[in-house]
Amino acid sequence: MFSLDTAASPPPDPRQALARxxxxxxxxGVRLTELRRRVLEILWNSPTPLGAYAILxxxxxxxxxxxxxxxxxxxxxxxxxxxxxxxxxxxxxTGCRQPGSRHDGQxxxxxxxxxxxxxxxxxxxxxxxxxxxxxxxxxxxxxVEVLGRCPDCRRGAIDHAA
Amino acid sequence: MFSLDTAASPPPDPRQALARxxxxxxxxGVRLTELRRRVLEILWNSPTPLGAYAILxxxxxxxxxxxxxxxxxxxxxxxxxxxxxxxxxxxxxTGCRQPGSRHDGQxxxxxxxxxxxxxxxxxxxxxxxxxxxxxxxxxxxxxVEVLGRCPDCRRGAIDHAA
DNA sequence: TCGGAAATTGTTATTTTATAACAATTGTTA
DNA sequence: TAACAATTGTTATAAAATAACAATTTCCGA
Ligand SMILES: [Zn+2]
Ligand SMILES: [Zn+2]
Ligand SMILES: [Zn+2]
Ligand SMILES: [Zn+2]
Numbered sequence: 001m002f003s004l005d006t007a008a009s010p011p012p013d014p015r016q017a018l019a020r021x022x023x024x025x026x027x028x029g030v031r032l033t034e035l036r037r038r039v040l041e042i043l044w045n046s047p048t049p050l051g052a053y054a055i056l057x058x059x060x061x062x063x064x065x066x067x068x069x070x071x072x073x074x075x076x077x078x079x080x081x082x083x084x085x086x087x088x089x090x091x092x093x094t095g096c097r098q099p100g101s102r103h104d105g106q107x108x109x110x111x112x113x114x115x116x117x118x119x120x121x122x123x124x125x126x127x128x129x130x131x132x133x134x135x136x137x138x139x140x141x142x143x144v145e146v147l148g149r150c151p152d153c154r155r156g157a158i159d160h161a162a
Numbered sequence: 163m164f165s166l167d168t169a170a171s172p173p174p175d176p177r178q179a180l181a182r183x184x185x186x187x188x189x190x191g192v193r194l195t196e197l198r199r200r201v202l203e204i205l206w207n208s209p210t211p212l213g214a215y216a217i218l219x220x221x222x223x224x225x226x227x228x229x230x231x232x233x234x235x236x237x238x239x240x241x242x243x244x245x246x247x248x249x250x251x252x253x254x255x256t257g258c259r260q261p262g263s264r265h266d267g268q269x270x271x272x273x274x275x276x277x278x279x280x281x282x283x284x285x286x287x288x289x290x291x292x293x294x295x296x297x298x299x300x301x302x303x304x305x306v307e308v309l310g311r312c313p314d315c316r317r318g319a320i321d322h323a324a
Numbered sequence: 325t326c327g328g329a330a331a332t333t334g335t336t337a338t339t340t341t342a343t344a345a346c347a348a349t350t351g352t353t354a
Numbered sequence: 355t356a357a358c359a360a361t362t363g364t365t366a367t368a369a370a371a372t373a374a375c376a377a378t379t380t381c382c383g384a
Contacts, residue, residue: 003338031351033361067364072342074362086249089305091341091370106290108299119293127286128268132308136280137270140310143251146294148302192379195332214370229335234371236333253341253370 012097014044021083024100030081035088038062038097039074043084048114049092087116089145094118104142110150164262174259176206183245187263192243200224201236202245210276210317213256248279256280266304272312279312 025032032040040062041049042058052071059066075093078084082102084093087109087140096105097118108117124144132139180203187194194202204220207211212220214233219226237255240246244264248253249271258267259280261314268286270279294301 031360034214034360065363068342069344069364070362080213087230088307088324106293108294108297108301110299117299119298121289121293124286124289124293125233127283127289128306128308129267131281131283131286132270135270136313136316137269137272137279137308138316139308141308143305143307143309144290145250145305146303147239147305148294148297149300154298154300161228193331197333227334230371231335231373232333 011020012044013093017044017095017099020097021081023086024083025081028081030077032081035064035070036074038064039071039124040078040083043078044095046095049087049090049094049109049116051054051090051092055093085118087145088143089147104139106146108148110144110151110153111147112149112153115150115152124149174206174257176203179206179257179261183243183261186245188244190243192239194243197221197226197232198236198239200226201233202240205240205246207258211249211252211256211271211278213254214250217255226261247280249307251304251309261324266306268306268308270308270310270312272313272315273309275316277312277314 008158018037021037021040022032036063039055040060042055052068052075055075056068056071058068059071075084075086078093079086079098081095083099085105086108087107090109094107094116098120104125106119106121108119110116111114118122125142128144129139180199182201183199184194184237190296200221201217204217214230214237215284216235218228218230218233221233237246237248244258245261246257247267247269248255249269252271256278260282265282266287268281268283270281270323272278287304290304290306291301
């Protein structure tokens with residue numbers, strides 16, 4: 001174990017990622033419908049996480065009709081399939097950087113520009129699992145978010161994301 | 163280091179805890195007013211975290227007049243002073259179990275009964291700090307929550323909190 | 325002790341996030 | 355094609371959080 005998989009992957013190329021999502025859903029026997037696929041694409045195309053209503057706006061720009069439940073249901077599906085993550089401290093959603101194997105992830109969230117970096121540090125996950133186990137607590141999910149300033153914003157390079 | 167301070171402390175005795183909060187605020191030169199003190203008491207008296215509107219209901223039972231901003235401002239003060247924590251995944255607040263030294267804490271949240279256990283595992287905190295530092299990310303706060311089922315609920319002892 | 329600035333609380337209105345309930349449509353299968 | 359399940363559309367509402375401004379209280383110096 002000379003190189004733990006803690007590296008924050010770059011955002012995936014949306015094309016490849018979507019093709020992979022198609023394959024994954026087919027394997028699993030679930031339907032990545034037009035709507036769900038589009039929501040996933042919107043999230044993967046966005047440089048920052050998006051709220052449900054921001055996604056809804058994009059869908060409407062597409063010409064599609066819809067209301068909040070439309071978006072929330074698509075998001076629910078994508079969460080179940082591990083294709084996106086919910087950032088609970090922000091009430092926002094972001095496309096997963098390593099879809100395929102289910103995980104909760106850890107996130108570095110810039111409070112200035114909104115950019116997010118996804119980590120998957122097994123040591124952190126394991127420590128939390130151990131703490132839970134020591135207390136006979138059945139751990140079902142983890143929400144781990146670090147709030148602060150990204151390298152770009154520390155250098156004053158970027159002010160605020162669009 | 164034979165015994166790291168990762169033990170989840172029991173909820174403090176509200177009387178003692180409030181006296182301590184009084185002292186802390188005096189030291190710091192900030193005012194733990196009637197309202198703020200009462201909100202803190204409500205949280206420490208509650209077996210489970212409370213939402214802002216639930217706190218507002220209790221305040222109204224007290225006979226006090228008020229609206230959401232009243233509660234949110236009190237909560238903001240208590241958060242700043244490290245006397246309470248916000249559980250972002252639940253939109254709820256809980257009294258801190260180890261007030262005095264500022265920390266973000268880690269929380270085991272039971273999805274069945276709502277009970278919460280507060281941990282303060284320095285190793286987890288440190289790992290997150292290290293991950294952030296490795297990416298030149300300035301970490302300002304951490305949100306660490308584990309969702310699942312508490313020991314009581316696993317044994318079917320308790321169904322749902324009031 | 326009086327008056328003015330600052331901090332705190334009250335009040336009204338609104339925004340933002342999320343869900344409930346039911347109808348319409350689409351897909352699947354017998 | 356008829357029946358059934360899954361998905362999406364639609365309307366309405368609930369729940370969480372904040373904006374803006376007024377009233378009150380506290381603090382401090384004149
Ligand atoms: Zn991921
Ligand atoms: Zn940034
Ligand atoms: Zn605490
Ligand atoms: Zn429980």
